[in-house]
Amino acid sequence: MNSAQARSEHVFDATRAAFEKDVIEASLTTPILVDLWAEWCGPCKSLGPILEKLAAEYAGAFRLAKIDVDAEQQLAAMFGVRSIPTVILISGGQVVDGFAGALPEGQIREFLTRHGVQPAEAVETEATQAPAESPEDAINRIQQAIAAEPDRAELKLDLALALMRAGRVEPAQAELDALPANLATDARAVRLRSQLELARALTDAPPLDVLRTRVQNDDSDWEARDLLGVRLLIEGDTEAGLQQFLDILKRQRDWHDGQAKKRLLAAFATIDDAALVSTYRKKMASLLF
Incomplete structure (x- = not known):
């Protein structure tokens, strides 16, 4: 598949006029990776081809929405973009995660895998699905990973999310409060903060x-x-x-x-x-x- 074909099938330019339909609604069925870029941005020129290559390789497992921040300033403002390139993953109609800067291809693959986005071919060849991981099992797994790699701050955000899924509100809040500044504004952290706010409102509340x-x-x-x-x-x-x-x-x-x-x-x-x-x-x- 040449690059022109890849772009026409799996990559598109997102506009404000069609954003709700092409990105938000479309993400209900297929994850959308949003690439906020500009012509004058040097790192964007190295990141863009990597993202388009992965979009072609993953063959529809996600779609790549390109947003030129100069042409679509309202969309850039909506995402609160402070630097480019910025990449945001939208799935199920919601922002679930993102990163700033031109990451190497391997780290982008890890980012996609962490959110369950795999090449279509890999998904098709999976003969069996692993049983769903319980919240407590997830907590134990992440705690072991933190013990092995204590400097990986993103694991602490994963732990906070797992604690919330297990209904452990106070420990989840403690982990969230201890996150470094660069992760405190992560889309998943922002969502967790809202979940905790709602959960705390029910402390001592009537049935x-x-x-x-x-x-x-x-x-x-x-x-x-x-x-x-x-x-x-x-x-x-x-x-x-x-x-x-x-x-x-x-x-x-x-x-x-x-x-x-x-x-x-x-x-x-x-x-x-x-x-x-x-x-x-x-x-x-x-x-x-």
């Missing part, structure tokens, strides 16, 4: 049925409605949870220093359903603006 009863008895019991929204989110009834926050925002916008808006933003950072997030972002915006 779901009690909160439902309180809201039914007094639909202006904003505290009960707020906690009900968090419980519904945590327990998987995502849209119902978002609706509770939206109701507070609609009827008592400034309650608790605008907490409903903060809850919605934290929830958006943790929800994998891009279409649902988009719908409720628009509803929130219509109330705020």
Whole structure:
């Protein structure tokens, strides 16, 4: 496959006008690797061909979206890009990770593998799938890796995420707080921070049925409605949870220093359903603006 064919099949130029459809919605089925670059950027010229080569080699396991930051300044601003090249992985409608600078090919392969992105051929030839790793097994595995390589700070972020998946909120918070500055702003760390914020809100909170009863008895019991929204989110009834926050925002916008808006933003950072997030972002915006 020559480079022109590879670009036409697996690489495309992302624009603001089509970003929602071509990147966010498309990532629901195929991971999208976003390459933010510019013509004048020297490192971009070395990184770009590597990314396009990998896009061709991985044969559809991910797609590469190229964003010229000079031509698409609003997209660059949306990602908060401070330097280029910057590469961001979007999957399931959400930013899941990224890196800055022109990494060597081997490290980019490790980055993709860490997020479950493998060459299509490798996926097809896997005869069996390994059993799913339990949260506790993941914690033990990562702790052993940290003991072997204590200077690999990214492993500590992996540990914080594993602790959160196991429901161990305080240890996860402690690991998150101890991360170095360059990882504290990592997309996964930002998402974890939102998850922990929601989980901590339920400390000593009443159970779901009690909160439902309180809201039914007094639909202006904003505290009960707020906690009900968090419980519904945590327990998987995502849209119902978002609706509770939206109701507070609609009827008592400034309650608790605008907490409903903060809850919605934290929830958006943790929800994998891009279409649902988009719908409720628009509803929130219509109330705020």
